[in-house]
Amino acid sequence: MTTTPLRPRAGNLVARVGEMLRADIVEGRLKPGDRLPSEAKLTEMHGVSRTVVREAVAALRADRLVEARQGAGVFVLEPPVPEPAPFQNIDYVRxxxxxxxxxxxxxxxxxxxxxxxxxxxxxxxxxxxxxxxxxxxxxxxxxxxxxxxxxxxxxxxxxxxxxxxxxxxxxxxxxxxxxxxxxxxxxxxxxxxxxxxxxxxxxxxxxxxxxxxxxxxxxxxxxxxxxxxxxxxxxxx
Structure with missing residues (x-):
C-alpha cells in the first residue's frame, strides 16, 4: 500500500515565506528603500503560489516593515522605533x-x-x-x-x-x-x-x-x- 505525502498547509507556507523575508530585512540583506522582488519572482524563488506570497507580504505590511506603492512595487521601510518598555523612564528622585x-x-x-x-x-x-x-x-x-x-x-x-x-x-x-x-x-x-x-x-x-x-x-x-x-x-x- 502506498501513501501520498502530506502537502504543507498554506498557513505554514505563509509563515515560512514571511519569516524568510523578515530575516532578509532584519539582517540587512534588504535595506530601507529596497524594492522586494516581484510577486512572480518570489513565487519562483520559494516554490509557492501567488496567494502564499501575497499573504506573507501582507503580514510584513501589517508589521510596518514594507509598504506597497501603486504601480511601483513593494518597498522596505525604515525599521520602526521600538516602543519603550513601561515604567523605564521614571525618575525616582523627582x-x-x-x-x-x-x-x-x-x-x-x-x-x-x-x-x-x-x-x-x-x-x-x-x-x-x-x-x-x-x-x-x-x-x-x-x-x-x-x-x-x-x-x-x-x-x-x-x-x-x-x-x-x-x-x-x-x-x-x-x-x-x-x-x-x-x-x-x-x-x-x-x-x-x-x-x-x-x-x-x-x-x-x-x-x-x-x-x-x-x-x-x-x-x-x-x-x-x-x-x-x-x-x-x-x-x-
Missing amino acids: LSSMIEMLELRTAVEVEAAGLAALRRSAQQEERIVEAFRAVAEAIEADAPTSAVDYDLHLAIAEATNNPRFTEFLALLGAQVIPRRAVRANDEPAPRAYLEQLQAEHDRIVTAILAGDEAGARAGMRVHLRGAQDRYRALLRG
Missing part, C-alpha cells in the same frame, strides 16, 4: 514622578487589598503577617525599611490570587518605596514617620485577616493617599 506612581498604585492596590480580604488562603495570611512583622523589626532595629515594606505590599498582591497584581508590582520594583523622598534631602526617614506608616499597615493587615473587604480597601486608600499628600507637601516646599 517628587512629581513619585506622586504619579502613587496615584497609579492607589488605583491598583486598593483593589488588591479588597480582593486579598476575600480570597486569601491560610498560607497567604501567614505570609502577610510575616512580612508585616519584618517591617516592624526593621523599624525597631533602625534598619532600611524600603525592601521589607515593598515585600508586604507584594504579599498582599499575591493574596488576591490574581497573578496580574503581583506582576504589576514586580514590574515597578522595590524602588517605588524610596524613603529619601520623605525629606527634601538624603537624610533617613524619621522613626515617627515610619511608625505612622506601620500603623497604616496594621490597619490594612488587620482588615485582610478579618475578611473585611471594605476595611482593607479603606486602609490601603488612606495609606497611599496619605503618602501622596506627604509628597505634595514636600513639592510645595
Whole structure:
C-alpha cells in the first residue's frame, strides 16, 4: 500500500515565506528603500503560489516593515522605533514622578487589598503577617525599611490570587518605596514617620485577616493617599 505525502498547509507556507523575508530585512540583506522582488519572482524563488506570497507580504505590511506603492512595487521601510518598555523612564528622585506612581498604585492596590480580604488562603495570611512583622523589626532595629515594606505590599498582591497584581508590582520594583523622598534631602526617614506608616499597615493587615473587604480597601486608600499628600507637601516646599 502506498501513501501520498502530506502537502504543507498554506498557513505554514505563509509563515515560512514571511519569516524568510523578515530575516532578509532584519539582517540587512534588504535595506530601507529596497524594492522586494516581484510577486512572480518570489513565487519562483520559494516554490509557492501567488496567494502564499501575497499573504506573507501582507503580514510584513501589517508589521510596518514594507509598504506597497501603486504601480511601483513593494518597498522596505525604515525599521520602526521600538516602543519603550513601561515604567523605564521614571525618575525616582523627582517628587512629581513619585506622586504619579502613587496615584497609579492607589488605583491598583486598593483593589488588591479588597480582593486579598476575600480570597486569601491560610498560607497567604501567614505570609502577610510575616512580612508585616519584618517591617516592624526593621523599624525597631533602625534598619532600611524600603525592601521589607515593598515585600508586604507584594504579599498582599499575591493574596488576591490574581497573578496580574503581583506582576504589576514586580514590574515597578522595590524602588517605588524610596524613603529619601520623605525629606527634601538624603537624610533617613524619621522613626515617627515610619511608625505612622506601620500603623497604616496594621490597619490594612488587620482588615485582610478579618475578611473585611471594605476595611482593607479603606486602609490601603488612606495609606497611599496619605503618602501622596506627604509628597505634595514636600513639592510645595
